[in-house]
Amino acid sequence: MSTLFLALAAGAVVGLALGALGGGGAVLAVPALIYVLGFTPAAATTASLVIVAATAATGLYAHTRDGNVRWGTGVLFASAGLVPAALGGAVAGRLPPALLTGAFGILAALAAARMLRTPPEVVQADRSVRRGRAAATGAALGAVTGVLGVGGGFLAVPALVTTLRLRMRTAVGTSLLVITVNALAALATRTGAADALDWSVIAPFTGAAILGAWDGRRLSGKVKADTLRRIFARVLLAVAGLMLIGSLV
Template sequence: MTALTLAGAVVVGLTLGLFGGGGSILTVPLLVYVAGIPATSAIAMSLFVVGVTSVVSAAGHARAGRIRWRTGLVTGLVGAGGGFLVVPALVLLGGMPMSTAVATSLVVIAMKSFAGLAGYLQTVPVDWSIALPVTAAAVVGGLLGGWLAGRVHADRLRTGFGWFVLVMGGFVLIQQAPPTLFHTAWGVAVSLACAAAASAGIAYLLLCRGRHGDGGALRAGELHRT
């Protein structure tokens, strides 16, 4: 267990809590290439990490009344896609606000993760001495992401989600690079630095530009009243 693994887990939780997606696609490479866990065990462990983080993050969203429980449960039962598919579908087809779609997506992700984990636990061992600390770090990130999601304007959240999907597309392409690249300290450092930089950039875009926009609207309202 390294500080790099825990830092990566916080990033994973942040993306889940803020965008309602990006869990397993980040967790599996983190566990394989940084923590050195065999691929099959990493998949099983990622389901536990993502499932628990989604539940905790969803609890925060639920307290704020942002979850459409019926939609989430039905979507989870029919097994429809991950966050990258669920969130846009709920916004474009279901007419949900972005923050509500993100929160509802976490319910779907949690259901699918625990269903998949139940199958893996029958045959695949999980090293709980690694799984539990990684999960705890991811939960911290998930709580932070949920806090941010409740304070970002819907338009900014949609913009951030679009950039996030674009970054994840690039991440998938990077995964097609020679496996030996990720077994070097340089390859791991570059990958995590890119993920952290992307998360920081998106958070800055959402928070700082959102504040400027709100401030501009406030000033315009004041001028109108005068």
């Protein structure tokens, strides 16, 4: 099977996840880049930032038109994570590959478990957001983004839903703002690493992901919020298992 076809197929899945679920793009992109397209863990985390930043920005535009973005909360959340994301990006290249993949898997599993434990009534209506809580959560997410090369959506969505009490669809749209800002901040610290990437793979991967994000956004308007939350959590659990196994072999 050709590398181009694999890149297009993986990109479409990543875009669909980002558009429909507001996250899961990098948590799917990193394993695909490593296990399907042959990238090293360090190169995969850098490439995923490029892919996710471009795709999330596209999805953000679509969700903004639908009124699903809480700009005040999103800007505060993302701004608090800028410095931690940059610092984390500078540290990431010095960490062992097995540690990166293992930490990735553990965080994905924890986020999925929290999403599955959240009772449906908690996510039915947006509530007022405490600025201090939003900033603290955003800073923690930024650090994770920088170290693991993720946009942060697979953690941002659970945080926005369970900690900041946003509706699932509002959390999806707002998380795309957070993902875009965090991914760009982390990528800025990896400019040297980006020069060595295989753009013949990354370009079609990104293009397919952007197209998939539009389909994902339409899907999110047709599926119940609680169903989206459970789908997201189960995808995270599956990927977490794959990454944890990969860190041990």
